[in-house]
Amino acid sequence: MLSTEHLGTLFTNARSHNEWLDKPVTDAQLHQIYDLMKWGPTSANCSPARIVFVRGDAEKEKLVACVSAGNADKTRAAPVTAIIGMDMAFYDKLPQLFPHADARSWFVGNQPMIDATAFRNSSLQGAYFMVATRALGLDCGPMSGFDAEKVNAAFFAGTTVKANFICNIGYGNAEKLFARSPRLAFDEACKIV
Amino acid sequence: MLSTEHLGTLFTNARSHNEWLDKPVTDAQLHQIYDLMKWGPTSANCSPARIVFVRGDAEKEKLVACVSAGNADKTRAAPVTAIIGMDMAFYDKLPQLFPHADARSWFVGNQPMIDATAFRNSSLQGAYFMVATRALGLDCGPMSGFDAEKVNAAFFAGTTVKANFICNIGYGNAEKLFARSPRLAFDEACKIV
Numbered sequence: 289m290l291s292t293e294h295l296g297t298l299f300t301n302a303r304s305h306n307e308w309l310d311k312p313v314t315d316a317q318l319h320q321i322y323d324l325m326k327w328g329p330t331s332a333n334c335s336p337a338r339i340v341f342v343r344g345d346a347e348k349e350k351l352v353a354c355v356s357a358g359n360a361d362k363t364r365a366a367p368v369t370a371i372i373g374m375d376m377a378f379y380d381k382l383p384q385l386f387p388h389a390d391a392r393s394w395f396v397g398n399q400p401m402i403d404a405t406a407f408r409n410s411s412l413q414g415a416y417f418m419v420a421t422r423a424l425g426l427d428c429g430p431m432s433g434f435d436a437e438k439v440n441a442a443f444f445a446g447t448t449v450k451a452n453f454i455c456n457i458g459y460g461n462a463e464k465l466f467a468r469s470p471r472l473a474f475d476e477a478c479k480i481v
Numbered sequence: 482m483l484s485t486e487h488l489g490t491l492f493t494n495a496r497s498h499n500e501w502l503d504k505p506v507t508d509a510q511l512h513q514i515y516d517l518m519k520w521g522p523t524s525a526n527c528s529p530a531r532i533v534f535v536r537g538d539a540e541k542e543k544l545v546a547c548v549s550a551g552n553a554d555k556t557r558a559a560p561v562t563a564i565i566g567m568d569m570a571f572y573d574k575l576p577q578l579f580p581h582a583d584a585r586s587w588f589v590g591n592q593p594m595i596d597a598t599a600f601r602n603s604s605l606q607g608a609y610f611m612v613a614t615r616a617l618g619l620d621c622g623p624m625s626g627f628d629a630e631k632v633n634a635a636f637f638a639g640t641t642v643k644a645n646f647i648c649n650i651g652y653g654n655a656e657k658l659f660a661r662s663p664r665l666a667f668d669e670a671c672k673i674v
Contacts, residue, residue, distance in 0.1 A: 297483065302520065326670070328608065333664075340671070341671065343673060347674045407597075411601045415521065416608055419521075432598070469526045478511070
């Protein structure tokens with residue numbers, strides 16, 4: 289079991305950041321994030337998430353042009369913005385990822401199941417991504433305020449990948465945080481039967 | 482930053498379990514799981530996940546009747562099976578959860594945005610749920626092989642909640658694990674631009 293301090297790093301004290309310190313995120317850190325998050329469970333190990341780590345100035349401006357006005361400055365300022373995408377042809381990797389059964393055949397021709405599986409599991413992986421980022425001492429700022437069609441055209445043209453959400457990463461400026469918003473109480477969100 | 486041991490607890494050594502030790506999960510542990518996972522980020526703090534922790538024998542059998550044949554025995558054997566649901570009327574809680582803006586009005590009347598937000602964010606919260614469970618020393622066995630309409634009828638009738646996925650929790654029997662399936666390499670799933 290993790291200590292209270294570490295549970296704080298992951299959950300209880302972790303905050304979504306909007307302002308970023310001028311401190312870079314290295315390639316090695318991006319590899320570390322992926323090499324943790326990839327182990328999180330997905331349905332039939334389908335692992336549909338595909339990530340573009342946007343760091344270069346020109347690529348960053350391409351992305352900023354796709355985000356809502358309220359997300360532009362923070363996306364520009366963040367050392368890296370990750371586009372969490374989902375490969376809608378994820379099932380073509382199942383012979384590699386789930387070699388002990390013909391899992392590909394469970395999906396081919398069933399578009400509603402393909403769509404739901406890609407969306408659910410790339411979202412799970414997006415959460416693993418954020419927890420892994422925090423576990424490594426970095427901060428996150430996830431965003432869904434962007435034009436997905438523009439992002440798909442700018443970053444995923446000619447592929448089977450579509451954007452799910454985007455997430456700034458770096459070292460947040462804790463002095464710029466707002467007061468924390470409340471959460472639902474256990475009895476509002478859960479029951480035991 | 483977490484130690485290698487703790488990163489192992491969350492990701493690198495954590496496994497989805499199919500067989501369960503005969504060791505109960507307490508109400509206090511279920512509250513601890515929720516009181517961690519609730520802090521994970523969601524879009525506009527919308528927090529759409531609703532969880533039913535199924536533990537009683539009669540309720541367990543109601544759920545087992547809804548799962549695929551391959552998931553029946555393990556669901557029956559697990560100390561608790563959590564139904565991770567999503568409240569499709571989550572936006573009605575936004576005046577409470579996001580009090581500094583009229584966020585409810587961003588959703589009302591936009592059904593595609595409601596559907597995508599509920600599904601994406603309850604999936605994120607489902608992943609926080611699994612990471613929190615592991616952080617507390619418990620094991621998970623997530624499943625999407627079940628009849629969602631049957632689960633909705635059995636557990637969410639007369640509500641605005643729909644099932645997203647289900648997840649066994651307890652103490653897994655590590656002796657019964659299969660060999661671990663491979664994951665995509667960094668260059669297969671990610672790029673840095």
